[in-house]
Amino acid sequence: MSKFWSRTAREAEPYVPGEQPSDVNVIKLNTNENPFPPSPLALEAMEQSINADLKKYPSPTADRLKAVIAEREGVDVNKVFVGNGSDEVLAFAFQAFFDPNEAIKMPEITYSFYPVYANLYDIPFQQIPLQNDLSIDVEGLKRSVGGVIFPNPNAPTGLALSRVEVESIVAHNPNQVVIVDEAYVEFGAESAISLTKQYPNLLVTKTLSKSHALAGLRVGYAIGDVALIEGLERIKNSFNSYTINRVSLAGAEAALADEPYYDETLQAIVKTREWVTHDLEQLGFWVAESKANFLFVKPNGIGAETLYQQLKARGVYIRYFNKPGLEGYVRISIGTDDEMKRLIDIIQALI
Ligand code: PMP
Numbered sequence: 001m002s003k004f005w006s007r008t009a010r011e012a013e014p015y016v017p018g019e020q021p022s023d024v025n026v027i028k029l030n031t032n033e034n035p036f037p038p039s040p041l042a043l044e045a046m047e048q049s050i051n052a053d054l055k056k057y058p059s060p061t062a063d064r065l066k067a068v069i070a071e072r073e074g075v076d077v078n079k080v081f082v083g084n085g086s087d088e089v090l091a092f093a094f095q096a097f098f099d100p101n102e103a104i105k106m107p108e109i110t111y112s113f114y115p116v117y118a119n120l121y122d123i124p125f126q127q128i129p130l131q132n133d134l135s136i137d138v139e140g141l142k143r144s145v146g147g148v149i150f151p152n153p154n155a156p157t158g159l160a161l162s163r164v165e166v167e168s169i170v171a172h173n174p175n176q177v178v179i180v181d182e183a184y185v186e187f188g189a190e191s192a193i194s195l196t197k198q199y200p201n202l203l204v205t206k207t208l209s210k211s212h213a214l215a216g217l218r219v220g221y222a223i224g225d226v227a228l229i230e231g232l233e234r235i236k237n238s239f240n241s242y243t244i245n246r247v248s249l250a251g252a253e254a255a256l257a258d259e260p261y262y263d264e265t266l267q268a269i270v271k272t273r274e275w276v277t278h279d280l281e282q283l284g285f286w287v288a289e290s291k292a293n294f295l296f297v298k299p300n301g302i303g304a305e306t307l308y309q310q311l312k313a314r315g316v317y318i319r320y321f322n323k324p325g326l327e328g329y330v331r332i333s334i335g336t337d338d339e340m341k342r343l344i345d346i347i348q349a350l351i
Contacts, residue, residue, distance in 0.1 A: 008120070015116045018319055027342060029333040030317040032155075032184070032294050034213035034269070036336075038251070039261040042214070045254035049247050058246040060237075065249050068256045069221050073193050079223055081232040084243050086183055086207040086220030089232070090149075091117055092239075093203060093222065096231040097177035098123045102146030104176075107136050109325055111155045111181065130157075134288060134296075138165045142172035151181040153189045156321065156331040158290030160189035167195055170202045177228065179203045183220075184292035186211035187270060193223050200225040210293055212255045212262060219244060219252040269293050269334050276332075276340045283347060294333045301351035304330050310350050316343055 001010065018031040037043075062082045070077040083089040090113065098104050100122040106114050108127035118125040128140035134157050141148050148169060153160040170178045170192070180192045182204055193204050203224035209215035222232060236243055244252075255262075277287045277295060284300035299307045308320035308330055316339075319331040334340070 011119070013116060013119050015113050019317060021317060023315075025315060027316045027335060027339045029294075029335050029339065029343065030319045030331075031215075032210055032292070032331075032333045033215050034210055034265065034293065035334065035339065036213050036265040036268070038213045038217075039255045039258040041258045041261070042212075042251045042255035046247050046251040049250035053246060056246070058242050058244060058249055060241045062244055062249055065219075065244070065253050066221075068253050069223075072256055073223055075193065075196065075223055076226075078226050079196065079229055081222040081224075081229045081236075082244060083220055083222075083236065084248075085209060085218040086181065086205045086222075087113060088218070088243065089205050089220045089222050090114075090179070090181065092232050092235045093177075093179055093205070094118065094121050094123065096235045097179070097203070097228070098147050100124075103144070104147040104149060105141050105144040106149050107141075107154060109134075109154075109157065111151050111183075114149055135159050136161055138169060141169045144173050144176050147176040147178065148173055149179040149181065151183060152192070153184045153187075153291045155184070155292070156294070156319070156326070156329075157288050157296045158184070158292040158294055159288055159296075160185075160291035163190040163192060163195070166190075166192045167199075170195060170199045174201060177201050177203055179205065182206045184210055184294075186266060187273075187293045188291035196224050200227065203228050208252055208255060211266065212252075213265065214251060214255055217248045217251050219248050272337055272340055273334045276334065276344070279344050280347075283344075283351060294331050296329055296331050298329050299347075299351075302347075304328050307347070307350065311343070311346060314346050316346060318343075 065082055066077050066080040069080045094117040103124040103126050105126050105128055108129045128137050131137050136150055136154055166180055178201055182191055185191050196202050203222050205222045207220040273290060280287050280297060286298040288296040305320055308318055311318055
């Protein structure tokens with residue numbers, strides 16, 4: 001705290017990201033990164049970009065990246081917005097679509113950046129408890145005053161709503177914006193992007209951080225009605241007209257174009273998720289039915305916090321949330337088969 005800080009800085013409650021240990025030998029299963037390297041074509045495109053044109057500003061409109069995304073998602077290019085990771089896209093969306101005097105709704109257990117943004121932008125919010133089976137309460141998210149935001153699949157549970165359930169939330173908030181954060185959708189959930197054709201109040205956000213192994217590049221995007229995209233552009237251009245740097249643009253375009261590599265790595269992660277789920281269940285752990293690249297797990301025979309600490313002491317990082325409602329659980333990102341075998345071996349020895 002300093003006397004020079006504004007009220008906003010004094011009252012901010014910053015998000016605390018998962019640990020990023022510098023030791024490269026650590027098995028990192030705590031921040032839902034992709035265990036595979038990015039597409040070799042993306043690496044090549046970035047190298048070329050560094051050699052060719054870093055002295056020039058990047059495209060302020062990122063038209064080429066938007067065109068690649070539009071083609072991939074089957075939408076018009078003017079329905080695409082791009083930003084530095086979906087975190088930035090979400091920050092712009094909070095400013096563009098939510099108002100300080102109108103409470104928005106979000107699940108009570110969800111991505112913890114949402115309350116951070118709501119506090120930062122003075123937007124009141126109502127947190128709707130999860131159902132007993134930990135799924136999102138669809139009825140509870142209907143009829144909001146100021147808008148709705150939720151991830152599908154939810155984080156940190158990995159549980160997904162069907163497209164029909166998402167649609168019912170969107171349809172029951174006709175005069176509010178509903179943001180569906182699809183950071184993990186590619187790992188097995190149904191995307192709501194096709195619904196943006198019918199619903200002018202639906203904004204879907206996605207990221208290249210997980211599915212395309214480019215968390216370090218910081219590229220995310222949103223798909224929605226043209227008027228919503230224009231709202232996002234207004235906020236972006238009031239803040240920084242060149243949000244995405246040249247290297248990231250080149251890498252993202254090439255990564256999205258490399259479908260075979262994407263398919264292969266995605267399938268490998270889903271396959272690993274299935275056998276790890278089975279093995280953890282065999283050990284007596286409860287595992288939520290994940291449609292994401294992580295597992296939400298209630299350990300048995302060992303406490304959640306102890307498991308986190310014991311694994312960390314052995315060089316394996318998982319996520320433990322010291323928060324009401326989450327104390328009994330850990331979240332484990334899906335790594336390579338070798339990493340997950342090591343995880344299971346350690347757990348077996350611990351319990
Ligand atoms: N949404 C959810 C639900 C997430 O878990 C994350 C990753 N922490 C993000 C959005 C942000 O991802 P990125 O900014 O890397 O696109």
